[in-house]
Amino acid sequence: xxxxxxxxxxxxxxxxxxxxxxxxxxxxxxxxxxxxxxxxxxxxxxxxxxxxxxxxxxxxxxxxxxxxxxxxxxxxxxxxxxxxxxxxxxxxxxxxxxxxxxxxxxxxxxxxxxxxxxxxxxxxxxxxxxxxxxxxxxxxxxxxxxxxxxxxxxxxxxxxxxxxxxxxxxxxxxxxxxxxxxxxxxxxxxxxxxxxxxxxxxxxxxxxxxxxxxxxxxxxxxxxxxxxxxxxxxxxxxxxxxxxxxxxxxxxxxxxxxxxxxxxxxxxxxxxxxxxxxxxxxxxxxxxxxxxxxxxxxxxxxxxxxxxxxxxxxxxxxxxxxxxxxxxxxxxxxxxxxxxxxxxxxxxxxxxxxxxxxxxxxxxxxxxxxxxxxxxxxxxxxxxxxxxxxxxxxxxxxxxxxxxxxxxxxxxxxxxxxxxxxxxxxx
Amino acid sequence: xxxxxxxxxxxxxxxxxxxxxxxxxxxxxxxxxxxxxxxxxxxxxxxxxxxxxxxxxxxxxxxxxxxxxxxxxxxxxxxxxxxxxxxxxxxxxxxxxxxxxxxxxxxxxxxxxxxxxxxxxxxxxxxxxxxxxxxxxxxxxxxxxxxxxxxxxxxxxxxxxxxxxxxxxxxxxxxxxxxxxxxxxxxxxxxxxxxxxxxxxxxxxxxxxxxxxxxxxxxxxxxxxxxxxxxxxxxxxxxxxxxxxxxxxxxxxxxxxxxxxxxxxxxxxxxxxxxxxxxxxxxxxxxxxxxxxxxxxxxxxxxxxxxxxxxxxxxxxxxxxxxxxxxxxxxxxxxxxxxxxxxxxxxxxxxxxxxxxxxxxxxxxxxxxxxxxxxxxxxxxxxxxxxxxxxxxxxxxxxxxxxxxxxxxxxxxxxxxxxxxxxxxxx
Numbered sequence: 001x002x003x004x005x006x007x008x009x010x011x012x013x014x015x016x017x018x019x020x021x022x023x024x025x026x027x028x029x030x031x032x033x034x035x036x037x038x039x040x041x042x043x044x045x046x047x048x049x050x051x052x053x054x055x056x057x058x059x060x061x062x063x064x065x066x067x068x069x070x071x072x073x074x075x076x077x078x079x080x081x082x083x084x085x086x087x088x089x090x091x092x093x094x095x096x097x098x099x100x101x102x103x104x105x106x107x108x109x110x111x112x113x114x115x116x117x118x119x120x121x122x123x124x125x126x127x128x129x130x131x132x133x134x135x136x137x138x139x140x141x142x143x144x145x146x147x148x149x150x151x152x153x154x155x156x157x158x159x160x161x162x163x164x165x166x167x168x169x170x171x172x173x174x175x176x177x178x179x180x181x182x183x184x185x186x187x188x189x190x191x192x193x194x195x196x197x198x199x200x201x202x203x204x205x206x207x208x209x210x211x212x213x214x215x216x217x218x219x220x221x222x223x224x225x226x227x228x229x230x231x232x233x234x235x236x237x238x239x240x241x242x243x244x245x246x247x248x249x250x251x252x253x254x255x256x257x258x259x260x261x262x263x264x265x266x267x268x269x270x271x272x273x274x275x276x277x278x279x280x281x282x283x284x285x286x287x288x289x290x291x292x293x294x295x296x297x298x299x300x301x302x303x304x305x306x307x308x309x310x311x312x313x314x315x316x317x318x319x320x321x322x323x324x325x326x327x328x329x330x331x332x333x334x335x336x337x338x339x340x341x342x343x344x345x346x347x348x349x350x351x352x353x354x355x356x357x358x359x360x361x362x363x364x365x366x367x368x369x370x371x372x373x374x375x376x377x378x379x380x381x382x383x384x385x386x387x388x389x390x391x392x393x394x395x396x397x398x399x400x401x402x403x404x405x406x407x408x409x410x411x412x413x414x415x416x417x418x419x420x421x422x423x424x425x426x427x
Numbered sequence: 428x429x430x431x432x433x434x435x436x437x438x439x440x441x442x443x444x445x446x447x448x449x450x451x452x453x454x455x456x457x458x459x460x461x462x463x464x465x466x467x468x469x470x471x472x473x474x475x476x477x478x479x480x481x482x483x484x485x486x487x488x489x490x491x492x493x494x495x496x497x498x499x500x501x502x503x504x505x506x507x508x509x510x511x512x513x514x515x516x517x518x519x520x521x522x523x524x525x526x527x528x529x530x531x532x533x534x535x536x537x538x539x540x541x542x543x544x545x546x547x548x549x550x551x552x553x554x555x556x557x558x559x560x561x562x563x564x565x566x567x568x569x570x571x572x573x574x575x576x577x578x579x580x581x582x583x584x585x586x587x588x589x590x591x592x593x594x595x596x597x598x599x600x601x602x603x604x605x606x607x608x609x610x611x612x613x614x615x616x617x618x619x620x621x622x623x624x625x626x627x628x629x630x631x632x633x634x635x636x637x638x639x640x641x642x643x644x645x646x647x648x649x650x651x652x653x654x655x656x657x658x659x660x661x662x663x664x665x666x667x668x669x670x671x672x673x674x675x676x677x678x679x680x681x682x683x684x685x686x687x688x689x690x691x692x693x694x695x696x697x698x699x700x701x702x703x704x705x706x707x708x709x710x711x712x713x714x715x716x717x718x719x720x721x722x723x724x725x726x727x728x729x730x731x732x733x734x735x736x737x738x739x740x741x742x743x744x745x746x747x748x749x750x751x752x753x754x755x756x757x758x759x760x761x762x763x764x765x766x767x768x769x770x771x772x773x774x775x776x777x778x779x780x781x782x783x784x785x786x787x788x789x790x791x792x793x794x795x796x797x798x799x800x801x802x803x804x805x806x807x808x809x810x811x812x813x814x815x816x817x818x819x820x821x822x823x824x825x826x827x828x829x830x831x832x833x834x835x836x837x838x839x840x841x842x843x844x845x846x847x848x849x850x851x852x853x854x
Contacts, residue, residue: 001818002627002659021659023625023815041627041658065815069659095786097815121811124624133626137581144571154564156651156826158845159586159634160599160610162852172587173602174610176648177638181852183587183601183610190845193854197551198450199560200429200468206633207586211604221603224583231468232429232448232496359522380854384548388450388492388524391428399583418585418617425589425608427620427807 007042007258009084012074019071020045020086021094023125025105027062034059037082038070041130046080047072048087055091065097065105065125113413120418120427128263132415135253135260136403140205142252143226143245150241152201152228157190159183159207163377170211183209186396188328189381191229192357195392196384200231205399215422217411218349220400222420229394235330235340235356238393239316242344242352243272246314250406265408266313275315279338282307282317296321296337301348308348318342327367330356330391344397346405354395361385434469434685436511439501446498447472447513448521450552452532454489461486464509465497466532468557473507474499475514482518492524492532492552540840547845547854555690559842562680562687563830567632569679570653570672577668579628579655584617586610586634590804597638610636613823615755616808618656619784622819623811627658632826642849644838645776647827649847656821662757662767662783665820666743669771669779670699673741677833692835693740702742706765709734709744723748723764728775735775745769754794757783771824773832781822788812 004018012018022040029035034049034056047070049056062068072088079085103111103122116123124130148154160174161184171182184190187204194202208225230238251269253260261267279299286293286303293303299317307317320341322331329339341355358364361382368375368382375382403415413419418427431445439445449467456462461476461483474497476483489495499515506512530538530549543550551557575581587601588611598609611617614631621629635652657665678696680687688694706726713720713730720730726744734744746765749758756766768782785791788809795802795809802809830842840846845854 001661001664021817039625041625067815067817094818095812095816098813101814102810121620121623122814124621124626130625133582134580140581141575148568153561154567155560155844156634158649158847158852160636160649160847160852162854175600175602176852177640177849179852193548194551194844196548198466198468198557199551207583209587213604222585222587234428237428383529385522386525387528387549388494389522390448390494391521417582417621420585420587422604425585425587425603425606427589 005042006038006040006045006084009045009074009086014074014076017071017073017089018086019069020047021069022067024062024064024066024068027059027064029056029059036062036068036070036088038068038086039125043084044082045084045086046082047091048075048080048085050087053088055088058091058093062093063097063099065101065122066093067095067097068093113411117413117419117424118426124417129414131257131259131263132403132407132409133417135257135264135407136399136415138253138257138260139249139403139406140226140399142249144203144205145252146245146248147203147228147241150201152203153199155191155194155199155202155204156206157184157187157194157204159209163380172209172211185210186225187227188396191227191394192328192389192392193381193384195229195231196387196389198231200390201228203228208396208398213422217413218401218404220412220416220419220421223401223416224399226397226399227394229392231390231392233356233393234391235318235342235354235393238354238356238395239276239318239342239344240273242354242395242397243270243274243314243316246270246344246402247272249402264406266406270314274344275311276318276342277307277310277315278319279317279321280319285310296323298324304345304348304350308345311345311347313346314351315345316342317345325353325355327371327373328355328357328364330358340393344395349401349405351402351405352395352397354393356391356393359385359389359391361389432469433465433467433472433511436472436501436513441501441503444498444500444516445513446496447474448496449494451489451491451493451495451524454486454491456483456486462507463489463495463497465495465513466552470511471509472511472513473509474518475502475507475512477514480515482515485518485520489520490524490526492528492549494521494524495519496521540838544840544846544851545853551844556841558684558686558690559830559834559836560844562684562691562834563826563842565680565684565687566676566830566833567653567826569676571630571632572679573672573675574630574655574668577628579630580626582618582621582626582629582631583633584611584614584621584631586636590807599636599638612637613652614654615823618654618821619755619816619819620808620811622656622658623814623816625658627817628655630655635823635825640849644840645828645831647839647843647846647848650828650843651826653824653826654821656819658817658819660783660820661818662745662769662781662820665781665783665822666703666745666769666771667700669781669822669824670697670701670741670743673697673771673829674699691833693833697741701771702738703745703769704734704737704742705746706744706748707746712737723750725751731772731775731777735772738772738774740773741778742772743769744772752782754798754800755782755784755791757785767820771822776828776832778829778832779822779824781820783818783820786812786816786818788816
């Protein structure tokens with residue numbers, strides 16, 4: 001049905017007859033002339049109605065945000081401030097919008113968060129909200145493209161699971177016929193099982209579910225997780241894959257999304273390799289700055305703010321203490337108190353955790369028990385390590401968090417079409 | 428860590444020292460010479476140990492499927508029947524496999540379905556099982572690539588939802604904090620809401636959940652759904668997008684996966700457009716053939732077998748009766764008893780359903796009520812139609828079903844890494 005998008009009108013020659021379809025964002029009628037500002041997903045154009053046009057009288061009846069199909073010609077001299085104009089020959093109203101609108105599109109009125117998200121379909125018509133998801137899609141495409149070119153296989157692992165994957169309690173329960181099972185909080189154990197299965201480089205992009213009670217501007221209870229795992233690889237290999245993927249993703253949206261450069265905090269393809277700083281160096285800096293930071297404990301927000309000021313945007317904190325990392329994290333060859341692990345940071349915000357993993361089944365079992373977990377519950381996972389598990393490394397990256405920090409959004413919900421949080425499961 | 432894959436060895440020159448990493452698939456020791464058949468994700472190579480090699484004695488100790496790192500040189504004259512050979516200088520055992528193996532890799536022993544899937548990590552080491560997922564990934568990549576090039580935006584919609592999306596009862600319940608909600612059976616209503624939000628072309632690849640009681644070789648309770656929706660489009664536009672996507676996916680795996688042509692039932696890029704046959708034509712044919720087919724009722728398996736014989740592989744059955752299609756399906760302009768809908772078929776098997784959708788809110792409400800559903804439950808969805816909803820069309824395609832039929836797999840579970848069915852939620 002639709003063949004011409006607003007953004008392509010300027011590529012056509014004047015006098016050509018075209019049909020545009022979109023939303024009537026504004027309607028203005030004067031004595032001898034009338035206008036509709038027509039919006040489609042690609043931009044805005046002025047549709048001009050001369051008084052002699054049979055639809056001129058209809059203009060007073062069209063409601064804002066109605067869907068219209070307009071056929072007309074591009075004038076020789078464009079008079080519209082928008083730089084795009086069509087002089088209307090005929091018009092069809094495809095769907096009439098009710099009044100009043102639940103949320104305005106162009107009005108400067110402040111709308112509260114709940115009203116916006118209860119009416120998300122209208123809220124997303126605002127170009128600045130719409131654009132977030134165009135950028136998110138382009139960012140993901142750049143990342144995927146990089147991974148596919150590096151020989152990765154895209155996989156789909158189950159989201160309904162019979163056991164917790166990381167031993168945490170933050171799980172949503174599912175009634176699965178007669179069984180009580182869970183929504184998966186991470187594909188971690190599955191992607192490791194695929195490493196054991198000989199698919200040497202796997203990645204997955206899918207939902208992850210966390211039944212975390214807290215309600216913050218940086219967490220969602222359902223988010224999009226980009227996960228990779230690589231056989232015969234160490235943490236350095238995985239870090240390289242991460243920084244190069246992100247650089248490719250940023251490059252893709254900067255090159256392909258109009259106005260992306262204006263709204264992104266990252267104005268050009270990030271330089272790789274990203275800077276690295278060890279956890280121990282961070283602790284030393286923080287102690288010098290007078291922060292109450294204990295050795296072997298996680299860095300708190302105050303500390304991360306101080307460290308983050310030293311870097312322009314992306315950087316890695318490496319070699320985290322064994323105490324604060326999951327049981328499957330490999331330790332340094334020369335010091336069991338520290339791990340072959342890393343966090344990718346953007347200023348003060350953590351984006352990713354990754355590591356080389358333990359690949360020896362006996363060591364893995366001990367590490368599970370050291371964390372106070374019952375290794376019997378992990379038998380389905382442990383046994384995949386007993387029949388030839390290669391060394392491997394990987395990471396998991398939250399797509400909404402990445403989009404949030406790159407675009408400098410105050411709240412991660414802005415980067416989710418229909419966010420799920422402690423209280424919201426609607427629409 | 429790993430820099431050379433088996434498949435690339437033949438591109439190197441003889442005498443070069445390289446390190447290969449993989450699984451010891453077979454070990455053979457004779458008096459003066461020994462061999463390991465080394466397998467990695469890309470292929471098989473013979474690693475030759477001469478008697479004077481310090482690791483020669485170790486060969487009797489290595490268990491099958493242990494993970495090894497082998498450094499050696501490509502000989503001037505390859506003696507191995509595999510056509511690939513490395514003469515070993517040194518070897519490191521990275522992880523020793525226990526004996527016996529729970530499932531063999533090269534043995535011809537028949538293993539029952541449960542044993543295979545309980546040990547899926549071993550079962551996937553078989554090249555013919557491994558290859559299914561390489562093809563599935565390449566098929567999906569070709570489809571995605573086509574859609575991205577057509578200007579689609581990839582989206583992620585929630586999998587935890589407060590209401591059933593299509594009014595069916597086949598839902599899994601989720602305990603979401605204090606609320607009782609569901610796993611989504613389809614992104615249908617969400618992608619339509621995104622059409623209302625002005626993102627004119629959306630697609631999603633994600634899990635869909637169906638609490639269907641039956642247990643068949645063609646159904647999974649969790650599967651990967653590829654969904655698209657297009658604004659200002661009719662069913663013909665959506666069918667074109669579907670046939671072209673599939674053709675691009677098939678072309679991609681045929682060109683890029685070794686041996687794909689041998690295992691695929693579709694040996695070359697399918698010709699588009701796919702043939703079309705109307706539902707009414709099918710009924711007429713079946714009546715002629717003496718099948719008990721009633722007008723306005725779904726085509727049964729017997730009927731679909733007869734129709735399927737008339738087509739080589741992919742074809743569309745179009746213009747289904749209104750009675751057998753969901754409430755959101757648009758009817759033909761000149762006959763309300765039939766719809767602007769289609770099924771994509773592969774021989775006798777249904778792959779996809781799609782349609783142009785109803786975009787008028789009053790008509791949609793009536794259609795919901797005609798189906799005996801309570802329109803109050805759809806108010807969150809209906810209201811998105813009242814403020815400017817364009818005409819739109821789309822489809823949903825099960826990736827595992829598509830992979831199954833293209834590769835001629837007897838059971839859809841073969842196309843799922845970790846299948847979920849009526850009784851299986853493990854591993």
